[in-house]
Amino acid sequence: MSRMTGESDGIYDAVVIGGGPVGCRAAESACRNGLSRVLVLEEHPETGSPVQCAGLLSVSAFREAGLRDDDACILNRISGARVFAPSGECLCLKGKGVMAYAVSRKLFDRKLAENAAAAGVQFRMKTTVLKTEIVRMKDGTPLRKVTAVSAGKETVFYARIVIAADGVRSTVSRREGFAVPDRIVLAGFQNECQFRPEFPDDVEIYIGSRVPGFFAWAVPLGDETSGIGRIGLAVDPSAAGKDGDVTCASAFFEKLIRETPSLKERIGPSAFEFVVGAIPVTPLSKTYGEAFLVAGDAAGQCKPVSGGGIYTGLKAADIAGKCAAQAVLSGDVSEKSLKIYESRWKASFGKEIDFGMKFHRFRRSMTDEEMNTLIHEMNDPALLNMITEYGDIDHPSVLITKLLFSKHALKLTKIVGRLIRML
Ligand SMILES: Cc1cc2nc3c(=O)[nH]c(=O)nc-3n(C[C@H](O)[C@H](O)[C@H](O)COP(=O)(O)OP(=O)(O)OC[C@H]3O[C@@H](n4cnc5c(N)ncnc54)[C@H](O)[C@@H]3O)c2cc1C
Known part of the structure; x- marks a missing residue:
């Protein structure tokens, strides 16, 4: 076990790795629960970019994020879904009112970052974390040493606790040995493009063997006059005979569009943004360690039925920030004391994830x-x-x-x- 080197005034109460929605929210929660030096390390120059999302959030998920129903990040209000069987038959589902918002993820993520900054969170952008490890102060107090690269230079941070919110690939938690054998990760692909919705308040869903193991979507981003939509899909690589290949979705996307004239004829030639991303279906079997918590996509906390990860991720972030603050303030960041984090997030939405995996x-x-x-x-x-x-x-x-x-x-x-x- 190595000893800490460096100045003690360089110690953060918490370092959060990843400035996505979950990282921002976890950092904000840590501050609001009593920690004063909380730092987010984000590898990109800005939050919310590159986008890896259809940006569809339930109204309750949106409120969970602490945003108002008239926030500028809302691009459209969705009140129904039209599910298309392989035969072409349509099932028209209607909610009792507005069920979901289609949002700009860039603006949404920025808002969460602003809320975190307002609570006192500090940010270091363009800083890629390579690894974290436990070191001990002279009196034996554990700290996390966080090694990162910023502007080509290796930089070290010390923290009483680390929250890994570094997304589905989470190199940080994998280096800590947090892995799941036979983990299911969906491969996603999306095109934000010219699109003429038939019903501007409804999302379209396409199911069947053309989208192995999951579904395709068309999310209108406004009425007919806006003329823009997000058309995408996710596939389960193992159901598609492409085991472990999380880049296989674009070929299925092209085939779906080619073979679905009713969709193809409403898509215009201009494409504004392509998204390639992965969606974790299986949660990590363990999400805590000594002075270490994992949250959001990094922990596999997505809803397997829909692939949505923001609602559950924000719930986990709130819990992670609170547990981190309680542990640091009580001076006990042991693995045993942090087990409470996993018990709490499982009590909050663990059953929904278990059900979703069976579904x-x-x-x-x-x-x-x-x-x-x-x-x-x-x-x-x-x-x-x-x-x-x-x-x-x-x-x-x-x-x-x-x-x-x-x-x-x-x-x-x-x-x-x-x-x-x-x-
Ligand atoms: C195609 C697609 C469509 C989706 N559609 C929806 C949807 O409609 N609704 C929904 O709720 N969810 C959707 N999701 C899932 C949703 O995007 C994620 O669940 C959500 O972004 C998870 O947030 P997060 O903060 O955990 O991770 P992320 O948003 O991935 O943020 C992780 C952050 O960590 C940073 N990072 C990574 N590694 C490091 C490192 N080593 N050092 C520093 N920083 C690092 C990244 O740059 C990133 O900013 C979709 C996903 C995909 C792929």
Whole structure:
């Protein structure tokens, strides 16, 4: 175990690695819970860039972020979804009002960074963390030594605790030995481009073997006059016969557009932004260590049903910041004391992730015929009413469970029976 070198006034209460939404929020939470020297290290020159997101947030996720319903980052208000079976049949789902916002992730992330800065968080941009390790002060107090590169120079920071919020690839937590065997990571691809929505308040969803293991989306960013949308998809590489290849999505995207004339004819020639990214479906089996917490995509805290990671990530960030502050202020950053972080985030949304992983395995096993039957049979007023009543983007298990055990769903028994057995 190495000893600390350097000045003690160089010690931060907490260093947060990654200035994405989760890192900003965790840092803000640490400050608001009593820490005074909190530093975010971000490798890019600005937060929210490059974008790796469809930018669709439930209204409650948006409020969870502490933003107002008239914030400038909102580009569109979404009140429904149109799900297209492989056969082309459409299931029109409606919420009780506005269900989600399509946001500019650049502006959204910037707002979270501003909120963190207002709470006292410091930022160091263009600083890439290479590794963290435990060192001890002369009296045995543990510290995290954070080694980073900034402007080509190696720089060292010391912190009483580190929160790794460095996204799905999280080299930092992997170096700490936090890994999951057989982890499922979806490959995503998206094009922000000219797009003519049929219904500007509805997202379009495309399912079937053309999008192995997941789905494709078209998110309108305004009414017909704005003429812009985000068209994208994510695929499960193992369901696509491309095990471990998180770059395989663009080929499926091109094929989907080529083979779906109803979508293709509404996409214009101008493309404004391409997004290539990965979505973790499996959470880390352990998200804490000595003076160390992992949060957000780095911890695999996404919702497997929808791939959304902002709602759950922000929840985890709040908990991580609070647990970090309590541990530092009590002088006990041991692994044992930080276990509370994992218990708390699991109590908050762990069941939703467990359910979502089972649902994901079921979805992966469905044939096109089964999806066609499912969409056809769900086009039933009683079931559509249930969807309007119980649909909740952040808690899909509530609706799915209600549907599974509803008398109206008896005709679906053959298909959903398999899901019931998997739950
Ligand atoms: C195609 C696609 C579409 C998506 N659509 C949605 C959606 O509609 N709704 C939704 O809720 N979620 C969506 N997601 C998921 C969502 O984007 C993530 O869950 C969310 O961004 C996670 O936030 P985060 O802060 O954990 O990680 P990130 O946003 O990835 O932020 C991590 C930050 O860490 C920085 N970093 C990484 N390594 C280092 C290092 N070594 N040193 C310093 N800094 C580092 C990165 O530069 C980055 O800024 C989508 C994902 C993809 C790929």
